[in-house]
Amino acid sequence: MGEDASNAQALHILQTVFGYPSFRGQQAEIVDVVANGGDALVLMPTGGGKSLCYQIPALMREGVGVVVSPLIALMQDQVDALAELGVRAAFLNSTQSFEEQVRTEWLVRDGGLDLVYVAPERLLTSRCMDMLAESKIALFAIDEAHCVSQWGHDFRPEYIKLSALHEVFPDVPRIALTATADQQTREEIIERLQLQGARQFVSSFDRPNITYRIVEKANVRKQLLDFIEGEHKGDAGIVYCLSRKKVEETAEFLNGSGIEALPYHAGMESEKRSANQARFLREEGIVMVATIAFGMGIDKPDVRFVAHLDMPRSIEGYYQETGRAGRDGAPADAWMAYGLQDVVQQRRMIDESEANEAFKRVQGAKLDAMLGLCETLSCRRVQLLGYFGQASTPCGNCDTCLTPPQAFDATVPLQKLLSSIYRAGQRFGAAHIIDVLRGADSDKIRQWRHEQLSTFGVGADLSEAEWRAIIRQAIALGLIAVDHDAYNTLKLTEAARPVLRGERRIELRHYQKPARTRRQPARSAAFSESSLSAEEQVIFERLRWWRMETARKHNVPAYVIFHDATMREIARVKPGSLDDLRGVAGVGEKKLETYGEEIVALIAEVS
Missing domain, CATH: 1.10.150.80 (HRDC domain)
Structure with a gap:
């Protein structure tokens, strides 16, 4: 088929089947490559239209398009959505009866399907591979391809084995897709899936409709409630927590405060988890409170906010999770509450993991980048996009652009802090060091005779909250390390030496007392009414x-x-x-x- 005829056919399918007048961005070029038998690696932000990049070539080529998806719970909705468009689609997974599986397999062999969704574990079974060998395959689409990366936040061991597709079906085009991958992850996807000859398509990572905000953590549940009631009453949203216990407690708190919320974490019974996910997808205005076990592949377009009550461990994770907001292009919020304990907790999780030193170093670097995003004095979007190698200018739609933070010369306060840690013998946690700096009269101060230290009371001009903010930023800058004993003892690093000697000047963010969110119309309602x-x-x-x-x-x-x-x-x-x-x-x-x-x-x- 000539290029013009191929392009015309693709556009005809886009318009008549999917109802869209024209392709966006690189979609047309990607469709052309895959429809004509080429391999592709596609990095496109959530909501950017990745699925069309394999669905349309599957409809153009002879045979069935095989979509490898890690998300059994979402396959039904994806198939239902295609059925509404008149596309012949089905899935193969463990939720089906034996009879249903046999019928779907027969349809694949007989050419009765345009697309079939399969989990990677099932795809690689001898039964499934035999079925595919006896069928005409249009293409393989490997969705959520970042799951192949051992350095990534969603690593799935079974994804590594997907290189077998190229070995067994060398003439079938493959398209690997993800919304989130830094350069290291991209290289790993290419290597592990044997996509060295694939065309790479990297779209802009920007989601301009999302407003990014990171606030100082105080009473975090109250802050969350103020945020939802003030800006997103009645909206669908996702709240991420680090632990299962916090998920349960937060969902209970929101329900008790009049906001319909459902919990979701890996410790729940699978039936209850699936039921909660189905309700979130099918009903309006529900808030899902979840660990990171929830969300990959969620297609719900009208999620108006994603909130984090704990700092994510990497920018990839943060970007993937916040990208579930505003897929419809309407205004949405990415809101995070962040504090000293987040820094300590994430560092501890890396240090105490059973991973090898190389893995710990990579995870440490990813955490440092995340801390940099939290602590930046400049535009958050510039920092976020820069992590993925994309240059940009200040966005005007993040908190640091809308209300620029105040910076101050923190060299002297840092010298006081570092000196207090050193003079106390590098044997105490943040709370005790703050007591020393503020000249507190406590049993512990008297027990250790720390009222006799030369730094006792030298920081009385700053509040406890201000000192905690300085300590948090000092840890983020690598001036202080946290020893993960029972007390989270603070210790000086080599980087502290030039600061103590006055050889290095440092600016920090000025502490701002958390402000109550002012009540205003829900963003989605405001968007509707304005348009x-x-x-x-x-x-x-x-x-x-x-x-x-x-x-x-x-x-x-x-x-x-x-x-x-x-x-x-x-x-x-x-x-x-x-x-x-x-x-x-x-x-x-x-x-x-x-x-x-x-x-x-x-x-x-x-x-």
């Missing part, structure tokens, strides 16, 4: 009601019927006929056939 007239807003709300009822009848998430963006466009266009509706982005031929008359009638009734 729709009063009449259009009425139509949009009627469409939401219709979508909810329709989704319940079809037993699918509401966004599988139509995204909010599509319904806003319908409300603006006010289609009086099927032809009017055909031009709306997100309305393909199958959806026009299934829902068109209902929507036109609803518009006529409301208008």
